Amino acid sequence: MRYKLTVSYDGYNYMGFQIQNELDTIELELMKAFNKLLNVDVKIYPSGRTDRYVHANGQVCHVDLNIDIPEYGLMKGLNAYLPNDIYIKEVEKVNEDFHARFSAIKKEYRYYINIKEYNPLTIRYLPYIPNLNIEAMKEAVELLIGTHDFKGFASASIDERKPTIKTIYSIDIINHGDKLEFIFIGNGFLKYQIRRMMGIIVEIGKGRFTKNKITEILESKNPADSKYILDGCGLYLEKVYY
Numbered sequence: 001m002r003y004k005l006t007v008s009y010d011g012y013n014y015m016g017f018q019i020q021n022e023l024d025t026i027e028l029e030l031m032k033a034f035n036k037l038l039n040v041d042v043k044i045y046p047s048g049r050t051d052r053y054v055h056a057n058g059q060v061c062h063v064d065l066n067i068d069i070p071e072y073g074l075m076k077g078l079n080a081y082l083p084n085d086i087y088i089k090e091v092e093k094v095n096e097d098f099h100a101r102f103s104a105i106k107k108e109y110r111y112y113i114n115i116k117e118y119n120p121l122t123i124r125y126l127p128y129i130p131n132l133n134i135e136a137m138k139e140a141v142e143l144l145i146g147t148h149d150f151k152g153f154a155s156a157s158i159d160e161r162k163p164t165i166k167t168i169y170s171i172d173i174i175n176h177g178d179k180l181e182f183i184f185i186g187n188g189f190l191k192y193q194i195r196r197m198m199g200i201i202v203e204i205g206k207g208r209f210t211k212n213k214i215t216e217i218l219e220s221k222n223p224a225d226s227k228y229i230l231d232g233c234g235l236y237l238e239k240v241y242y
Contacts, residue, residue, distance in 0.1 A: 001068050004092045004100065005030075005075075007059045010085040011050060012124045012233055017059070018049040026050070026086060030061070033081040037074075040065070047100045047240045048107070051192070053232035055125070058089075058108075058239040062100040100240075106169065108239040109184045111198050111230070116178035126179055127234045132205035134175055140204045140211035141171040141182075143218075144197060152217040153197050153226050154190035164190060164221075183238075194235060199228030 009026055011017075019027040027044050034042045047060040075091040082088070097103075112126035119128070151164040158164070168186040182201075184194055200217065203209050217225045 001065050002094050002096050002098060003063050003065060003069075003071070003074065004090075004094045004098060005061045005063065005088055006090040007061060008057050008087050008089055009055060009059070011053050011055045013085060014052070016050060016052045016054070017046055026059075029082060029086055030078075033078045034063070036081045037077045038065070038067070038069075045100045047104050048188075048237070050235075050237055051195075051232050053124075054235045054237070055233070056237040059237050060100045060104070060240040060242075062094065062098060098242075103242050104188075104240050106185060106187050106241045107189065107237070108241070109189065109194050110236045110238045111182040111184070111194065111234050112236070113180045113182075113202070113234060114178065115180055124233050127231050129202055129205075132180070132202065133207065134173065134180070134205065136207075136211070137201050137205045138173050140201055140214055141173065143211060143214040144168055145171055148218050149221055150190055150193055150218070151221040152219075152223060153193045153200075154223060155192040156223040158191055162190070166190065166193075192229060195229045195232060196223070196226040198230040198234075200226055202230060203228050 015023045015025050017026045019025050030044050031042060034040060042063045045062045050056060071091040071093060075088050078088050114122060114126045114128045115130050115132060145168050147165065147167040149165050154164060166186055166188055168184065170185045172183040174181040182198065200213055204211060204213065
């Protein structure tokens, strides 16, 4: 049986999603929960791998099990063995042709910035960056929408064989008064892409660059040009669309 899991987590205490030896990661905690509940070792197939400190409201994974378990029972049992900062929101039985990564058609990420007053209680979840020109940022993000080669906004260590052409369908900036919410929807994103785009967007908001900086990076395809990388703690994987 193939099971689709929708997972939320506070990523601040983890070294990202992907298992890394014995380092504490989201994937490791999920594997441990399956082992404790069912006494089986499972392979976790995520929709994508979030980085260190990055959070999720709607990460999606799938696993294959040799036993038929009621969906609610599996969800409840796994949550009993997961730490309090990881929670399985839904479990669904799916067909064998479903794949958490390859069946996804688009993803939605959100980034939050505190613009009002420094708050030590929220600094793990939204960085503090005041005095931003919001209108300048709104004009700038329009240049990122569409199909582009985003190599200049990707990690410098990205595998050269990995396609770097992606499509961003929309970017919305919502001013909530005390915080800014950036909503990115695209068919996929490269490692560090959103954090690097956010870094340049914020520098434009500070007045360091004009919106032309985005065009320069898209044309240069050089990650060294997008070195202003915002913290992972402000980034959330909101939803994966199938």
